[in-house]
Amino acid sequence: MGFETVLQVLLGGILQGGLYALVAFGLSLIYGVVRILNFAHGTLLAVAGVLASAAFTALGWNPLLIAAVLCPVFFVLAMAFYQVLLRPLERRNAYESIVGTVLVTVGALLILSDLTASLAGPTQRNITLRLPSIEVGAIVVPMTQLVVLAGIVVLTAAMHVILTRTRFGRAVRAVTQDEVGAAICGIRGGRVKALTFGFGSATVALAAVLYVLSYPVDPYMGFALTVKAFTIIVVGGIGNLPGALAAGVFLGVAEGLTALYFRPEWAPALSVILMLTVLVARPKRLGFKA
């Protein structure tokens, strides 16, 4: 195995990890503000990815247009999902509300996967852009990978700006750090929770478009992705954007190297092993940071 192969795997791992981080960051924003573990979060990427590839092959839309349409649609649908199915559960007692939200989000996961499979077929799909490759010495870098990498960078930067420079972003961080403190500042918790649920889901729709440009998606891939997102949150810290990015890239590269040097079928187990290791060895790491 040559040097170039390793470099290719590293680049692939960074891409994959950046995409994981985007998914994880939406999930951790939602958890920080709404205090709900959304098990359907990764499935949103699967659904958006399938929709994106269908729009690309059947309608011939370009990926930017697809992203521009999917983003607001996911924002509105996710907000409605929260308002109608999850918000009423908050008024129940702690036990009912925890069990209720798990059932609702796992139920959504199953229904969304099956619905997508029955409408679009259970097969893997992706978007293949015919872009040239760039050769740097002996290393061949497909242009698509660079486009996706740029997309990841732009999305991460945009999220950082939204969280630190906008009124909504400040409200999100305030509610994450102290809900009572936020309330007495005049922040309407209910509204911020609904908006955050929509925002976190909309970022997954954008991540999905980047994802299908580089990897195939299928309706049933969502839960594995959600588990990876949980791992990244545990390792990188809740609401911590740089932490999520670092943990995501670490996971992506580790998966790539495992597939390269060991066996590909062990790569998915890595995230679970990593999460359990961190949880058992450093439980204090689960603090909030935003």
Add this chain to the structure above:
Amino acid sequence: MLDVRGLAVDHGRLRALWDVSLEVGAGERVGLLGANGAGKSTTMGAIIGLYRCAEGTITFDGVPIANASTARTVARGVALVPEGRRLFPAMTVAENLLLGSYGAGRDAQGGAALDPVYALFPVLADKARQAAGELSGGQQQMVAIGRALMSRPRLLLLDEPFIGVAPRLVDEILDALARIADDGVTMLLVEQNVHRALEFVARAYVIENGRTVLEGNRAALLGDEGFSRKFLGLE
């Protein structure tokens, strides 16, 4: 200005407040005294809409505010410096302060908006870019008071503002509170230390097991035998 009558509040299935009544006139400084668990913080929380009122009425400037949303009540001119401060520890001092004016929609303004708070607590100007969680207890309390002032309240509710504050800073904060009151801000103060409270307020209410049991000015309270036995017995 503030009129609380027959207030009852439930925490889940437990009744925390049974019958609390108090009145605060414009420009007054009033204390709310009582033992741990008597219901002082619950009363403050109910006034600002953090807890639902099961019975009774709360009016602010004649407008009923019982069960109004906290955001609404803050916009009407009530602010709370809560027990335990409830700051945003990972955000900077300046961000914490700016969030205080969130409800008023003025939070986007930078720098100059914070000058009145920095004039009151000069040390906060030096710590503006530091995370609030890294400050000392007394400095954090200054941030909590400054944050509450950012909504330009007419009524300031202060819940145990001296807990975890070094003695040297207590006087500094008391001075600042006196200046805020001199600017025309009405105050309702919850305080464990009865002597300190009665130095600052003109009169006070005493609550016990969720009920108002006594009201009076400094002399009347200190002259009351039951009050002295309960609150000053160990002195």
